[in-house]
Amino acid sequence: MEYRLLGRSGLKISTLTMGTMTFGGVGWAKMVGDLGTAEAKKMIDMCIDAGINLIDTANVYSSGESENIIGEVLGGKRPQGVLLATKARFGMGEGPNDSGLSRYHLIRECEASLKRLKTDVIDLYQVHEWDGQTPLEETMEALDTLIRQGKVRYVGCSNYSGWHLMKALGIANEHRYQRFVSQQIHYTLEARDAEYELLPISIDQGLGVLVWSPLAGGLLSGKHRRNQAAPEGTRQFAGWTEPPIRDENRLWNIVETLVAIGEERGVSAAQVALAWLIGRKAVTSVIIGGRTEAQFRDNIAAAELKLTDEERKRLDAVSLPPVIYPYWHQLNTASDRFGEADLELFGPHIKQ
Numbered sequence: 001m002e003y004r005l006l007g008r009s010g011l012k013i014s015t016l017t018m019g020t021m022t023f024g025g026v027g028w029a030k031m032v033g034d035l036g037t038a039e040a041k042k043m044i045d046m047c048i049d050a051g052i053n054l055i056d057t058a059n060v061y062s063s064g065e066s067e068n069i070i071g072e073v074l075g076g077k078r079p080q081g082v083l084l085a086t087k088a089r090f091g092m093g094e095g096p097n098d099s100g101l102s103r104y105h106l107i108r109e110c111e112a113s114l115k116r117l118k119t120d121v122i123d124l125y126q127v128h129e130w131d132g133q134t135p136l137e138e139t140m141e142a143l144d145t146l147i148r149q150g151k152v153r154y155v156g157c158s159n160y161s162g163w164h165l166m167k168a169l170g171i172a173n174e175h176r177y178q179r180f181v182s183q184q185i186h187y188t189l190e191a192r193d194a195e196y197e198l199l200p201i202s203i204d205q206g207l208g209v210l211v212w213s214p215l216a217g218g219l220l221s222g223k224h225r226r227n228q229a230a231p232e233g234t235r236q237f238a239g240w241t242e243p244p245i246r247d248e249n250r251l252w253n254i255v256e257t258l259v260a261i262g263e264e265r266g267v268s269a270a271q272v273a274l275a276w277l278i279g280r281k282a283v284t285s286v287i288i289g290g291r292t293e294a295q296f297r298d299n300i301a302a303a304e305l306k307l308t309d310e311e312r313k314r315l316d317a318v319s320l321p322p323v324i325y326p327y328w329h330q331l332n333t334a335s336d337r338f339g340e341a342d343l344e345l346f347g348p349h350i351k352q
Helices: 027-031 037-049 061-074 103-117 136-148 162-175 198-205 248-265 269-278 293-304 309-319 327-333 340-349
Strands: 003-005 012-014 016-019 054-056 083-088 122-127 152-158 180-186 208-212 285-288
Touching: 012 016, 016 037, 016 293, 027 061, 037 061, 037 293, 054 122, 061 083, 061 103, 083 103, 103 122, 103 136, 122 136, 122 180, 136 152, 136 162, 152 162, 152 208, 162 180, 162 198, 180 198, 198 208, 198 340, 248 269, 248 309, 269 285, 269 293, 269 309, 285 293, 327 340
Parallel strands: 016 054, 016 285, 054 083, 083 122, 122 152, 152 180, 180 208, 208 285
Antiparallel strands: 003 012
8 A cells, every 4th residue: 555645744644545425324325325333344444454544534424423433443442543534514403503614613513523433633624515604714713723722633625616725725824724735526537627726726735635436426336337227236226416427428438448448457447447546646545435345345456556658548538628718728828838737637638
């Protein structure tokens, strides 16, 4: 297992992170998975034995049950070096202050997560989604307070746009609050939107990148194929609607290329999709999840798979996003002055 620095911090995390949305099975999360404590312990032990050192969850996963299960498995005896990440923002009740990124909600939810996880400190505390009603100054100050209180070691964001992210970093710098060290984003061969702004910002601003749902909710696993119904037991069969697919033909072209490369290498299509992400310059760690031991074992094996340049070109050929404005204008007129961050988007589009 390879370990990479998380952004501009001194913290090293494994290139694979364990995702735990499949723990609990309460409410909407039941479509994803419903693993209980005994099953979760097997999965956690497997991931730790493989060298994965970061476990990611959120308070909203199964209404806190995912955190409860992790706390039951690890509480009081967390192996040395194993890191915990969780998130807050979404609703945890029906009251007017039971969601959002206010100081009230963040501090209260952090303290609740600490109790459920049975730990004194959360290694990476992430704001789970944008809140357009709370001033960013309040949110960043609250996160800074949690770090200074010793309840949190590092902070990050998730699902922010480029301007949200840059505004938050600017406020942190201006007020000398602790900055985000990372962002957790959706990024796959099918959904490469992050290459327009989020990945270049990460390179420019020194942010780590954690990737959620790297197999597009299972669509890139190889189990879903063109002109075939969703297999039983999958998220799509249960009615899961993320991510949105805007070009179905493009999706199946990507899947067919993943399957072809996997067959040539003697690995699964899922491993190829994960290896593509691990090999992206801006990506720090890819969050893997599963309902079964077999799914986790298959995903873990991706950490050792290195794709060739030719295989990456084949995947680019079926997945490269169009260059939208103002980037097409920059590509046409500014390529003589591109920097490292620019090339995260433009690199594959520049003719050699």
